[in-house]
Amino acid sequence: MSAVNPNHPWTPDSLAHELQRLREHPLGLHTAQWVAEDGGRVVGMAAALQFAGMYHPDRYHAELMVLPEAGRRGVGTRLAGVVEAHLRARGAREVLAGAYEDQPHALAFLARRGFSEAMRFFDNVLDVDSFDPAPWAAHEALPDGLRALSLAELEAEVGQDSARRAYHAAFVEARLDVPRTGAASEVTFGDFQTRLSHPLADPHGILLAVTAQGEVAALSELERAEDDSGRLNTGLTGTRRAWRRRGLALALKLRAIRLARQRGIREIWTGNATTNVPMLAINDRLGFRPRQAFVEMKWGGV
Template sequence: MTPQTTLPPLTIRPATDADFPVLARLMSEANPRHPLTAQGWAHEIGEVRGHPLGLHAAQWLAEEDGEARGTALTLHLPGMHHPDRYWAEVLIPPQHGRRGVGTRLAEMLEAHLRERGAREVLSGGYEDEPWALDFLTRRGFAETLRYFDNVLELADFDASAWAEASGLPSGLRAVSLAGLAAEIGMDAAITAFHAAFAEVREDVPRAAPPTPLLLEGFRSRLLNDPHFFPEGILLAVTSSGEVVALSELHPNDSDPARLDTGLTGTRRAWRRRGLALALKVRALRLAQDRGVREVWTGNATTNRPMLALNERLGFRPRPAYTEMRWGGV
């Protein structure tokens, strides 16, 4: 007979700031598509904790004999805030899966959310990890939106073929946020950037209406972000100084040869003039000049215009992420 192995007991405790390195490692192993560093995760949690709306954030660590096995977290969503709406996630690295760790963490998380009176919970999983989606379905979650990670290998991008598309209509010029700040000062440049960003983000597909984006919070978040890369924020600006289109690039936490796309879009009155395409081409040329290997972007499957633009440029979709919802507010 094969002797049975007795696993050490599983303990679950609240995570502390001292746990950020192990939390970032667990979350990166569970979702290597979007790796995190301790500094990056500390910043994200700090943004929630310090939000003027008084948002909630909590995270737990599951351990066996002192060894980390998984984590669960829940938080209010700053971009889609409602006091009874939460994001919740259970993250188990593959080597620790199928041992009941996720079930224990989920039960603890569900009890916490019941205690807080949650009426809506959002979560999700990738289509190539069907067990994660089944796990949520069994708990009463249903699909709301699907998102593609779209990836462009820059070795396959011929910038010269897009030279004409990178031009802007008469009366507009392209400048980075860093360049605009050198001309008018960083505060004034961020104010102009904010006006465009706040309008463009309102039309991005999401599961609930966006929280209004106030200037002071936007400025603070931008300047305190460890990934702040003003040279990678490209803007289309009128002769009067109005920002009418934008495309953002951010350094990736764990891979210096990768850049991640933030928001790309055009203000409503200036759409259908090729501005987003022009800025995106310039951003990709900038990435090539910096020796970057690949650029990642994420798009809802309902955002057909942006998906079509990215497909034209050579971005290719990875397995879709399915966002799921329990309840509703």
């Protein structure tokens, strides 16, 4: 998986954590995976998964990856046949899959199987060394009545449970307006706790705008990257509806960039749907530059 998509690599620990999280989820999420072997070497993988964030019992996400040197030999076609038979037996009514826009052969592979484009997502990347903080100094200040704290700092002040519940409440509300190809489903506090136990989660990199009453009004999440100490990934950046249009997201992103500079980070990566105009505008102003878009494609519908 890491060789096929080096921009988003996995380690065994992070992959095991993610699969365990899916398999133990109270929704009873489905997970099925296959590998293609050639002489004892894995040359391809496929998966049929359900995710909690956009759950429907008849919606599945399909993944298929083949090493470039094993391409054009029918490996992908055979794996696709296995996945299709599996999903047909389960009565799937919607399947989401995708490929990058510079992989026309992969997009055509999906189109031949009845998939059509549903949405596009960019990886946006900031070269931290080239970022000049001077013109942005005034924008880092929060409105009166708000403080900027990391999750670790808030936990030290009010205790882990109270801090995480305040963070969870803001996360749940902010993510409802993030563009996606289906309705957002509930993120329970238990699932949120599991998310925070991920090997790459960093409570010092989760930046929050906190009211005097302890409510989290906005958040911007930084996560460590797999096997790359010079890179940080952005999780969710968002603001609760009552606090929007007051510069909170921009202020927290600026603090995140400052934190990255202090840590000697080379790049910050974030992902944005092409329809998320407000966040794309903020990232463009800050100097994030888009990479090739990931084209999410859909078969059927629920």
